[in-house]
Amino acid sequence: MTPSPTSAAALDSRGTRRVVIASSIGTVIEWYDFALYEAASALVFGPLFFPEQSAIGGALASFAVFAVAFFVRPIGGMIAAHIGDRIGRKPILIFTVTLMGVATVAVGLLPTYEAIGMWAPILLVLTRMLQGIGAGAEFAGAVTAVAEYAPQNKRAFYTSFAQASVGLAFVLSTGFFAVLAAIPRDALLNGAWRIPFLASVVIFGVAIFIRRRVEETPEFIEAKSEISKPTTEPTKIPLLQAIKGSPRELTVGILCGSGLNVAGYLVNTFSLSYIKTTLEMSATVATLGVVAATGSSIIAVPLFGILADRIGRWPVLLGGAIFTAIYMPFYFMLLDTRQSGIVVAAMVIAYGVGQSAMLGSQSAFLSELFETRYRFTAIAASREINVMVLGGTTPFIATAMVGATNGSPWPVVLFVVASQFLTIVSVLLARRTRRIPGTGPSNLQVRKIESQPLT
Template identity: 70%
Template sequence: MARTPSSAELDPKAIRRVVVASSIGTVIEWYDFALYGVASALVFGPLFFPSQSSVAGTLASFAVFAVAFFVRPLGGLIAAHVGDRVGRKPVLVFTITLMGAATVAVGLLPTYDVVGGWAPVLLLITRILQGIGAGAEFAGAVTTVAEYAPEDRRGFYTSFAQASVGAAFVLSTGFFSILATIPEHILLGWAWRIPFLASFVIFAVALFIRSRIEETPDFVQARETIRAQEGTTSTARKIPVVQALRERPRHLVVGLLCGSGLNVAGYLVNTFSLSYLKNTLGVSATVATVGVVVAMASSIVAVPLFGRLSDRVGRAPVLAGGAIFTACYIPPYFLLLQTEQPVLIVLAMTIAYGVGQSAMLGSQSAFLSELFETRYRFTAIAFSRELNVMVLGGTTPFIATALVAAVDGPWLVVGFVIVCQALTLLALALARSSRTHAERADSGALDGDGSTALTSHA
């Protein structure tokens, strides 16, 4: 049987096409997902939970925001199972279709004034569908790019999936920063629907691009080997998540913990800070949204630079550096926000995202992809990452809002963020002790399933 070319042997143009296709799809996916986060902080409270007080309405809105993160692991596991057994491409097409349809549906929903209690129920349903789609999106994009990219540029190429998240937040938050300048009665009346309905156009473009992605050579080779072994392998051993749990339990713990710092810090800046600035400090929504736009825009450039740095010095040092910087920076971050000065607010958010967050984002994708073998890589990344996002990412705006209300200040939030950075450092210590980067003495060796191994650079 002829051997499928490895990622290192592919035409660089083919690699770039996959990177662009995956990244553009991720932009659209996370535009949809981020849009709800911005709307939660600015408009969904009065539109769907008007009977609550201002704080209670915001908490209710953030609670629905968090629901999608609780279904993400389930959606991710189901889709990733298909991705590891059938192929990466069909899953990437499915996730973007589901999430695009759910987001357009949000723009068509009746509000509380029209249908009463059914309004938040319908909003919850669309949010669940968004979560199912997002649960497999990142893992699919990173897995696809990692299996095409050569080892010495894997950090750089996989970082574009993370940088694309920044582009998505710029689009979604930028939309609302423009809408925030119009009278409030128009914004709450119909204008808030525009960015959700507009997603149909970019969703269609992304779907077309994703449909042209070729299956990764590493997966094709792994699938051929798995099919040859099907008659001698137990059913349990054929299930990717079971394989990962049996063969790499420590690696799954590392993958689960390593995203703690970036998930909490990320949603603190791009979602919670909007509500904190507007509802607690009384800063205009325009200043808050502009701050998020500039901060996320900085990550579009910074994340690939940190990804390239991880190719040179290793994934773990860059990831650890981002976590340490964030832990040290979070106290002055809130002090800068409390000045209520627009320039200092934008500067604070930009430093938080452009340095600490971007360092973690730029190195995480390659770090995760190099923890696991081809035959269950998609599933293992989705499992470990989405569980962390469920517990810490989606709940961060809710937790932070409750902590601020409890002590009438942000300092419990500061402690919460620092503890989560420590969890990322713990994961890196576990990775080092388990010698994840030394599992292959020969980087050209094949996995036991016959697929080309991704040599870890932790």
């Protein structure tokens, strides 16, 4: 497929910057909303919505509802991606930010168990499902849009901004709760917890405004024009096209996020509860640790993106998984010192090195596995299936493991190491890629070499 002069001209720096900014800001609002629940799950939702449970039971119930969103994420991702691959990327980018913004404001308006009894956790589950549907579609759409605008030799750098935006979202949401955690507990439970949920309406409006100004990606327009030709078979069901056309790549895509998802949700969600409940440290230390850890990724992720553009996506992704597997036993040893500075530093290292390396390289790695005509769907399936199985369940599994072993973290360590092994295996199974002139951004196209394993 040879790019037309029009599509090539559209790939100017201004268009690339515009779509990067729009996708990043949208990702901030999406994951700010999503991360709010993570922080609230560990800090306040237990007594507010599950007051009849013990402290550990309340945390487990909150994390179970937290996991519900991850089971509906693939549904939202598949529906939106199907439309995105058939109609366009832009409509979905607007829809997802609207859905999740509405769901988050609704959480801030929910009555508690004390007011309406069992209806409170039921409504919490329903709003959580809406958040999950929005999140399932959002990230794949943002990454796809940026990847289809960015030049191939800077694709990891540009797509890394969507991942770095997730870190910024966690800083905003968890930072909000870090401030709230410093106020009296009664004031927090009596209504102060609602403030960050309701405040999201402001950045939600900004994200809508910016995303409406983004143009459709040149690669999608070009692919759609090819599909419309009489000699070309139309893409009726993108998911089936992906399964039929790229089964190995789809398997690699699903498995490669294992280490990233488990380690990420362990640090930014489970660690809040572990530090506060098991180690009996201040909630302020826990939330500040998450703010510092995720905040480090705002800088580290783009730097690893630059590295992935220089030496390749797979070495950076592989290196992040190996580092995390080696570091995880030391992570819990450092947490168990109960020294505030050491605890925060341990979280920063885990997120700023191993996690950021995987975040900085994964988006470009995934986008280059699949063809334009079903890229959105394949990326959504790859990410959301893994997140459903491992990401959303990680806080629940880790909390249950610690509870079953009277506070010992070593089963959790083995769980995280096993997840890194899945990422390592998937990357090693990926096929080597090489540049072939003639198509794609910057007159370069990534093609798969069918017979050569990655070395």
